[in-house]
Amino acid sequence: MTAVERRSSVSLAAIFAARMLGLFLVLPVFALEAARYPGGDDPARVGLAMGIYGLTQGLLQIPFGMASDRFGRKRTIVIGLLVFAAGSFVAAAADSLGGLLAGRSLQGAGAVSAAVTALLADQTRDEVRTKAMALVGASIGLMFALSLVAAPLLAAHIGLGGLFAVTGALALACIAVVLFWTPPEPLQHKNLARGRLSEVLNHSGLLRLDIGVFVLHAVQLAMWVAIPALLVQAGLAKQDHWHVYLPAVLGSFVVMGFTLFPLERRGYLRAVFLAAIALVGLVQIGLIAVARQPDVPQLAVLLFVFFCGFNVLEASQPSMASRIAPPHARGAALGVYNTLQSLGFFAGGAVGGWLAKNVGSSGLFAACAGLMLLWFVVAWPMRAPRPAKSADEVLASEAQAT
Numbered sequence: 175m176t177a178v179e180r181r182s183s184v185s186l187a188a189i190f191a192a193r194m195l196g197l198f199l200v201l202p203v204f205a206l207e208a209a210r211y212p213g214g215d216d217p218a219r220v221g222l223a224m225g226i227y228g229l230t231q232g233l234l235q236i237p238f239g240m241a242s243d244r245f246g247r248k249r250t251i252v253i254g255l256l257v258f259a260a261g262s263f264v265a266a267a268a269d270s271l272g273g274l275l276a277g278r279s280l281q282g283a284g285a286v287s288a289a290v291t292a293l294l295a296d297q298t299r300d301e302v303r304t305k306a307m308a309l310v311g312a313s314i315g316l317m318f319a320l321s322l323v324a325a326p327l328l329a330a331h332i333g334l335g336g337l338f339a340v341t342g343a344l345a346l347a348c349i350a351v352v353l354f355w356t357p358p359e360p361l362q363h364k365n366l367a368r369g370r371l372s373e374v375l376n377h378s379g380l381l382r383l384d385i386g387v388f389v390l391h392a393v394q395l396a397m398w399v400a401i402p403a404l405l406v407q408a409g410l411a412k413q414d415h416w417h418v419y420l421p422a423v424l425g426s427f428v429v430m431g432f433t434l435f436p437l438e439r440r441g442y443l444r445a446v447f448l449a450a451i452a453l454v455g456l457v458q459i460g461l462i463a464v465a466r467q468p469d470v471p472q473l474a475v476l477l478f479v480f481f482c483g484f485n486v487l488e489a490s491q492p493s494m495a496s497r498i499a500p501p502h503a504r505g506a507a508l509g510v511y512n513t514l515q516s517l518g519f520f521a522g523g524a525v526g527g528w529l530a531k532n533v534g535s536s537g538l539f540a541a542c543a544g545l546m547l548l549w550f551v552v553a554w555p556m557r558a559p560r561p562a563k564s565a566d567e568v569l570a571s572e573a574q575a576t
Contacts, residue, residue: 175302178357182297183306185356186290189348191313193255196262196341197227197281198321199328207334213271223275225523230282232516239288239509240371243502247293247359248352251286255349258284262342266335277338284345285516288509295496295504296360303496304438308489312427315485319423322416374507379498382556383491384514386451389549390487391518393454393542396526397480400465400535401473408468418474426481434486444556447490451553453483455546461539 175183204224208214242250258281265277291310298306328337374380405415437446457480464472492511499507529538 175298175305179298179302179306181355182294182357183309185351186294187309187313189251189290189351189356190287190310191317192344192348192351193258193286194314195317195321196344198318199325199337199340200334201321201325203325203329203334203337207329208271208274211269211271211274216271219271219275223271223278225520226275227278227282228516228520228523230279231285231287232282232513232520234283234285235288235513235516236371236506236509238285239292239505239507239512241505242289242292243505247289247296247505248356250289251293251352252349254284254286254289255345255352256284258286259342259345259349260284262338262345266338266342268335274334281341282516285512287512287515288505291492291496291508291512292505293356293359295508297357300497304490304493305435307493307496308430308434308485310492311485311488314488315423315427315481319416319420322419326413371506371510373500373503374510377498377507379556380495380507380510382552383495384511385552386487386549387491387511388514388518388521389545390454390484390491391515392522392525393458393545394484395519395522396529396538396542397458397461399523399526399530400461400538401477404461404465404468404473404535405470408470408473410470418470418477422474422478422481425478426485429482430485430489434489438490443490443494446486447494447556448550448553450483450486450490451546451550454480454487455543455550457483458539458543458546462536462543465535465539 201224204220208220208223213219238250238254261277261280261282261284263277264280265274268274268277291307294306294310295303325337328340332340402412402415405418406412410418434446437443457476460472460476460479464476492508495507495511496504525541526538529541533541
C-alpha cells in the first residue's frame with residue numbers, strides 16, 4: 175500500500191472499530207439490563223428495542239450511500255455519526271424501555287457504513303482493496319471479541335446507560351478521526367456523472383453479493399441465538415465464553431492472512447469465495463450434530479472454522495462490490511449492500527429466535543445450512559471482478575469522447 179492508502183485504511187478501520195465497539199458493548203448485556211427498566215418485563219418489547227437498530231439502519235443505508243455520491247463522503251459520514259451519537263445519548267438518558275427504543279432507533283438512523291466503505295474504495299487501488307476491507311473486517315471482529323470480555327465488567331460499574339454514553343463518546347471521537355486523520359476525498363470524485371439506483375439494482379453481480387451478505391449476517395446472528403446456550407449446557411459459565419470466542423476469532427485472522435490474499439493474487443478469488451461459503455454451511459451441519467450433546471472442544475473447533483469462512487467472506491464481499499460497481503454509483507451500490515446486511519441482522523435475530531423456540535437449536539442450524547446452500551447456488555455463476563477504472567481514467571475517457 176502507498177502511504178495514503180495505509181492512512182486511509184487505518185483511519186477508516188478505526189472509525190468502524192470505535193463505532194462497532196460501542197454497539198457490541200451493549201449487545202451481551204442488553205436483554206438482562208433492559209429488564210430492569212419500566213416495561214422491561216415484556217420480552218417482545220425488549221427484543222424490539224434490541225433489534226430496531228438494524229431496521230432503521232437498513233432503511234437508511236441507501237439514502238446515505240446516495241447522499242455520499244452526491245454531496246461527498248466525509249460530509250455524509252460526519253452527519254451520520256452526529257445522528258448516531260445523538261441516539262446513543264438519548265438511550266443513555268432513558269428511564270424506560272420506550273426511551274431505549276427511541277434511542278436505538280435514532281442510533282440506527284446514523285447509517286454511515288456505505289459512505290465509509292465507499293470512501294475507502296475511492297482511496298485504494300483494486301489490487302490492495304481486499305487488504306483494506308480485511309483490515310476493516312478484522313477491526314470489527316476484534317471489537318466483537320473485546321466486547322464479550324469488557325461488557326459484563328463495564329455494565330457492573332456503569333450500567334446500561336453508562337455503556338450508551340461510552341458509545342456516544344466513541345462516535346464523537348470518530349468525527350475527529352474523519353476530519354483530522356482520514357485523507358481528503360479525491361477531488362475528481364465531484365466531477366463524475368451520478369448514477370441511478372436502478373443501475374445498481376439491475377446489476378446481476380451486485381445482486382449476488384447483496385443476497386450473500388443478507389444470508390451471511392442472518393446466519394451469523396441466528397447462530398448466536400443458540401450458541402451461548404449450548405456453551406452453558408456444555409458446562410462453560412457465561413463469563414468464560416470469551417475463552418472460546420477470542421481464540422477462534424484471532425486464529426481465523428491468521429488463517430485468512432495466509433489464504434485469502436496470496437490466493438487472490440494468484441487468481442483464485444472465486445474458488446476461495448465459494449469454498450468459504452461451503453465452509454460456513456458445513457459448520458451448520460456440524461452444529462446440528464453437536465447440539466444433541468454439547469461439548470466445549472467440539473463447539474470451539476466449529477466456531478474457529480466458522481470464523482475462518484466468515485472473515486474471508488466479510489473481507490472479500492465488500493471489496494468485490496466496490497470493484498464491480500460503477501464508480502459514479504459506488505455509494506448507492508454499497509448503500510444497497512449495507513441495507514441487505516442490516517436487514518440480515520434483523521431477520522437473523524427475529525427469525526432465529528422464533529426457530530429456536532419452536533423447532534430447537536438443531537432446527538435452527540438446519541435452516542441456516544439450507545440458507546448457505548441457497549447462497550452457494552446463487553454465487554456459483556460469479557466471476558472474479560476485473561480491475562476497475564480509476565476516477566482519473568473515467569475522466570480521461572470522457573475527455574477523449576468529447
